[in-house]
Amino acid sequence: MLDKIASQRELLAEQSLAFIADCPVLYHCHHFNLFLDQTIDDALGGDAGNALRTAAAREAFGELLTRLSARADLTTPPERLELARALFAAAGHGKLDIAMERGGGGATGEHLHYGFTWLDKYGDAVRRRRPADAVAAGYAAAAAELALGLPPRSVAATESACVALRAPRCEFKLVPGQPPEAPRPHVGKAESLAAAGSGFAGLDEARVATIADGLRQVTAGVAGDARGLVQAFGVFVTLHAATYYNRISYEGLKHVEHQSQAGAAVMEALLRESGHVCVFNTFGGILLSPEWEGMVGTLEGGVAEVVVGCCAIARALGFGAWSVVRLEPGRELVLRAPCTYEGPYWRAREERSDRPRCYFFQGAALAIMQLAHRVPWKDRPGLTQEFYRKLFAAGVPWKVEETSCVAKGDAHCEVKVTPV
Amino acid sequence: MARIDVASTVADVPQLRGLFITAMPDCLLFGSWVREGETWHPEDVAAYFGDLIRANREGLKALGSWSALMQVTIESADVLIILRELEGDFVAGFVFSRETPLGMVRLHIKRMTDRLQAQLPAFQVQERPRAVRVLEFLQRYAPDPHASLLRVSLQTGVPLETLARPEALAAEQLAAVERSIADILGIDELHL
Amino acid sequence: MDPIAGTPPLALSREARCVRDLLWRCDLPVVAHVPAVLEALARRGFAESTAGLLVRSMVGPDEDVLVVVPRTARVEIRVSYLVAPEARAARARALARLLAECCGEAEAAT
Numbered sequence: 001m002l003d004k005i006a007s008q009r010e011l012l013a014e015q016s017l018a019f020i021a022d023c024p025v026l027y028h029c030h031h032f033n034l035f036l037d038q039t040i041d042d043a044l045g046g047d048a049g050n051a052l053r054t055a056a057a058r059e060a061f062g063e064l065l066t067r068l069s070a071r072a073d074l075t076t077p078p079e080r081l082e083l084a085r086a087l088f089a090a091a092g093h094g095k096l097d098i099a100m101e102r103g104g105g106g107a108t109g110e111h112l113h114y115g116f117t118w119l120d121k122y123g124d125a126v127r128r129r130r131p132a133d134a135v136a137a138g139y140a141a142a143a144a145e146l147a148l149g150l151p152p153r154s155v156a157a158t159e160s161a162c163v164a165l166r167a168p169r170c171e172f173k174l175v176p177g178q179p180p181e182a183p184r185p186h187v188g189k190a191e192s193l194a195a196a197g198s199g200f201a202g203l204d205e206a207r208v209a210t211i212a213d214g215l216r217q218v219t220a221g222v223a224g225d226a227r228g229l230v231q232a233f234g235v236f237v238t239l240h241a242a243t244y245y246n247r248i249s250y251e252g253l254k255h256v257e258h259q260s261q262a263g264a265a266v267m268e269a270l271l272r273e274s275g276h277v278c279v280f281n282t283f284g285g286i287l288l289s290p291e292w293e294g295m296v297g298t299l300e301g302g303v304a305e306v307v308v309g310c311c312a313i314a315r316a317l318g319f320g321a322w323s324v325v326r327l328e329p330g331r332e333l334v335l336r337a338p339c340t341y342e343g344p345y346w347r348a349r350e351e352r353s354d355r356p357r358c359y360f361f362q363g364a365a366l367a368i369m370q371l372a373h374r375v376p377w378k379d380r381p382g383l384t385q386e387f388y389r390k391l392f393a394a395g396v397p398w399k400v401e402e403t404s405c406v407a408k409g410d411a412h413c414e415v416k417v418t419p420v
Numbered sequence: 421m422a423r424i425d426v427a428s429t430v431a432d433v434p435q436l437r438g439l440f441i442t443a444m445p446d447c448l449l450f451g452s453w454v455r456e457g458e459t460w461h462p463e464d465v466a467a468y469f470g471d472l473i474r475a476n477r478e479g480l481k482a483l484g485s486w487s488a489l490m491q492v493t494i495e496s497a498d499v500l501i502i503l504r505e506l507e508g509d510f511v512a513g514f515v516f517s518r519e520t521p522l523g524m525v526r527l528h529i530k531r532m533t534d535r536l537q538a539q540l541p542a543f544q545v546q547e548r549p550r551a552v553r554v555l556e557f558l559q560r561y562a563p564d565p566h567a568s569l570l571r572v573s574l575q576t577g578v579p580l581e582t583l584a585r586p587e588a589l590a591a592e593q594l595a596a597v598e599r600s601i602a603d604i605l606g607i608d609e610l611h612l
Numbered sequence: 613m614d615p616i617a618g619t620p621p622l623a624l625s626r627e628a629r630c631v632r633d634l635l636w637r638c639d640l641p642v643v644a645h646v647p648a649v650l651e652a653l654a655r656r657g658f659a660e661s662t663a664g665l666l667v668r669s670m671v672g673p674d675e676d677v678l679v680v681v682p683r684t685a686r687v688e689i690r691v692s693y694l695v696a697p698e699a700r701a702a703r704a705r706a707l708a709r710l711l712a713e714c715c716g717e718a719e720a721a722t
Binding site for chain 1: 561563564565566567570571573574575577579580603604605606607
């Protein structure tokens with residue numbers, strides 16, 4: 001089954017965007033996943049946030065599973081459920097067993113990425129009040145719809161027990177026969193190419209491309225362990241649906257925008273922060289990893305070295321073909337991408353925006369400047385949560401502006417970071 | 421910061437690694453001494469010790485066993501901590517090397533407490549606005565403190581500029597902020 | 613000498629990006645002995661799950677992973693996340709002792 005999945009992986013090399021069965025996918029760490037979900041719940045409230053996240057996962061993974069199943073010519077319910085189980089575990093989301101009949105059913109999750117990592121990261125500090133695994137809930141609903149040939153987006157899923165709430169395992173209830181959610185425009189390779197500008201050869205382009213290729217070989221070998229989790233570079237990693245991230249971010253933001261522009265600005269800051277936390281933890285972890293040392297060499301910690309390395313990492317993870325347009329240490333960083341994984345979604349599903357919309361790209365660029373200037377790499381700094389908090393205690397000395405964005409109709413996406 | 425002579429108070433106690441005086445109920449650092457080589461942040465330590473004493477008071481009240489000037493003993497892997505309530509609503513946190521015999525600890529604490537008590541001011545420490553204290557509490561315990569004000573603002577609709585001057589929060593805003601903080605910290609209500 | 617393994621101990625430290633005692637580092641004393649150390653690990657039940665020859669990953673019977681950089685002899689010890697947090701440091705020390713044993717065998721073989 002894993003071969004069938006692997007055979008459907010494709011890369012738009014010039015844009016550094018990845019797809020499975022024409023559905024956009026990328027790698028993200030648990031720090032990002034948890035923070036983004038939390039931001040959606042902060043914006044909408046716990047119940048509405050959970051509902052949006054579940055619906056987005058059901059839609060994004062429903063499309064992915066349906067296309068994958070069709071291409072692999074899987075026709076029976078057991079085959080399709082096996083595909084769903086295999087993909088979920090291979091992508092680092094954990095183990096999910098689905099038992100569904102036409103009248104209803106359920107699912108059981110073990111070591112689910114969200115619940116497990118929430119408990120690992122926050123469990124000692126705070127008590128959670130709501131289940132954490134909307135992605136698994138939506139995924140289970142989508143898999144059940146596909147397996148039984150039910151109308152897409154018509155199975156309701158609720159998580160009735162969750163390890164993040166100290167239950168021994170996660171349990172889901174699946175109820176068919178709900179009014180199907182209206183379909184949304186597909187976002188795939190064609191839509192991404194339509195949104196994207198052309199590639200740009202920035203600073204050290206050959207080096208960026210070489211490192212990105214090497215890292216892609218590493219990530220291609222990454223797969224879920226016996227429990228369906230992926231632990232790499234000091235973080236838990238998932239291969240995730242870009243449509244999930246984009247839908248929850250933009251629909252959550254639009255909800256807030258309707259209520260208050262000031263609130264929208266706050267949410268935009270938190271969306272940027274999700275990019276910041278991802279780059280600090282995952283990119284920082286990769287730069288210090290033995291894989292990096294073996295492939296690229298020991299990190300010396302020069303500003304350009306870090307920035308160029310981060311662009312290569314972004315490409316390898318499927319964030320877009322980030323290039324360095326301009327770098328003046330201590331003064332300015334300009335990054336450009338034909339498009340990010342965020343832009344094509346906006347172009348395919350929303351009106352042309354009057355402002356830039358690549359919030360992850362913006363936060364990531366800020367974090368890259370932090371990594372390049374404020375981390376004493378030669379001292380082998382501890383990239384811990386305490387260090388992260390310390391960096392913030394004195395404030396972030398940089399500001400970011402996205403000067404071009406495909407969501408606005410621009411030819412590419414570009415961010416500029418300058419001192420505050 | 422020290423408005424009392426903490427250094428001379430601890431002069432003849434070689435097993436002591438740190439002393440932190442917390443002013444209650446705001447959990448603010450009033451004075452401290454830290455042995456050379458320790459990398460502790462006295463403001464943080466004093467605030468957490470203050471919260472501990474407050475929780476201890478609540479717990480003892482729940483047991484119907486509360487009385488003034490209680491003492492809390494904490495034995496961790498490498499330190500022995502005694503939190504001692506002092507008159508005037510102060511708390512002294514004595515941090516000893518773990519191997520210090522308990523009898524010796526008690527003797528030193530008795531002596532140092534007498535010295536401290538003689539120096540501490542008699543005035544009643546004025547309590548600051550509740551809004552200030554709840555936001556400080558959030559900063560101390562939020563899992564991602566740098567993002568916590570943004571989260572409160574997004575959850576409540578209270579603008580960031582208003583949260584930056586919490587003493588000006590209206591009553592209904594404060595109530596919303598407290599509900600938000602309780603939600604972020606996963607607790608039912610704030611006991612401050 | 614290490615009292616348990618009877619071989620010179622390897623200096624063990626937390627990796628810079630170590631969180632909750634999961635990632636540790638030690639450096640093998642002789643770069644040229646890396647292939648022999650990997651063979652010795654294989655004899656102890658470690659299976660190779662390597663993406664490329666620039667880095668070699670050895671997965672142990674208890675799902676701990678030793679990632680070796682042949683060019684520099686750096687070893688990252690990735691303690692299994694299934695190990696309770698309070699037991700992870702001890703597990704890392706045990707793995708470092710095991711590596712020291714393997715180094716001893718590599719030394720003897722040359």
